Amino acid sequence: DTAVSQTPKYLVTQMGNDKSIKCEQNLGHDTMYWYKQDSKKFLKIMFSYNNKELIINETVPNRFSPKSPDKAHLNLHINSLELGDSAVYFCASSQGALSFYEQYFGPGTRLTVT
Amino acid sequence: AQSVTQLDSQVPVFEEAPVELRCNYSSSVSVYLFWYVQYPNQGLQLLLKYLSGSTLVKGINGFEAEFNKSQTSFHLRKPSVHISDTAEYFCAVSTPSGNTPLVFGKGTRLSVIA
Numbered sequence: 001d002t003a004v005s006q007t008p009k010y011l012v013t014q015m016g017n018d019k020s021i022k023c024e025q026n027l028g029h030d031t032m033y034w035y036k037q038d039s040k041k042f043l044k045i046m047f048s049y050n051n052k053e054l055i056i057n058e059t060v061p062n063r064f065s066p067k068s069p070d071k072a073h074l075n076l077h078i079n080s081l082e083l084g085d086s087a088v089y090f091c092a093s094s095q096g097a098l099s100f101y102e103q104y105f106g107p108g109t110r111l112t113v114t
Numbered sequence: 115a116q117s118v119t120q121l122d123s124q125v126p127v128f129e130e131a132p133v134e135l136r137c138n139y140s141s142s143v144s145v146y147l148f149w150y151v152q153y154p155n156q157g158l159q160l161l162l163k164y165l166s167g168s169t170l171v172k173g174i175n176g177f178e179a180e181f182n183k184s185q186t187s188f189h190l191r192k193p194s195v196h197i198s199d200t201a202e203y204f205c206a207v208s209t210p211s212g213n214t215p216l217v218f219g220k221g222t223r224l225s226v227i228a
Contacts, residue, residue, distance in 0.1 A: 040220065041202055041223075043221075048215065056213060058215070092157070099146055099209065105158040107156055
């Protein structure tokens with residue numbers, strides 16, 4: 001039974017399109033995250049939600065909009081996709097928002113923008 | 115702001131040999147330190163973490179790390195590696211204050227050679 005799942009696993013699309021990535025966790029956690037991992041494996045946080053409220057919003061373009069319909073789901077919508085958005089996007093969750101909690105990562109979504 | 119430097123981007127080592135993956139951090143306040151592992155085509159998984167107390171931290175799969183405040187280091191060690199340890203290893207730092215995000219290093223690729 002997958003703890004943190006993401007769909008789709010692969011996403012290939014053209015510049016200018018709008019796409020969404022979905023994330024679900026069945027761990028009962030109240031905090032969820034989106035990370036971006038670039039081609040050099042560098043991992044950077046984008047957003048964090050706690051109990052459906054945005055608590056971390058790094059300097060991410062407005063084209064990226066997270067949505068948390070409930071504590072178990074955190075989706076990422078991307079408008080007007082650009083070549084530089086190509087990356088692997090990871091969803092993660094933790095028991096709480098404080099930084100000492102272990103984060104559980106999903107398997108990632110590889111986004112390729114052509 | 116906190117930062118992490120992983121001094122080696124790639125570390126090849128023979129099976130059953132010991133290994134040390136180096137991590138240095140920068141912070142003006144107290145820190146929490148983490149090592150995560152990413153196996154090929156998977157999400158990240160926590161190996162171990164230092165929050166406070168004993169500076170020698172033991173983790174899963176036979177790994178351990180030592181927190182050295184004077185040297186601002188948190189090096190990861192394993193006395194005898196296996197082929198299955200081949201993966202990307204990430205050091206990360208956060209602080210005890212509020213919802214500070216994890217800041218990751220650029221990763222070290224450990225390749226175990228038979």
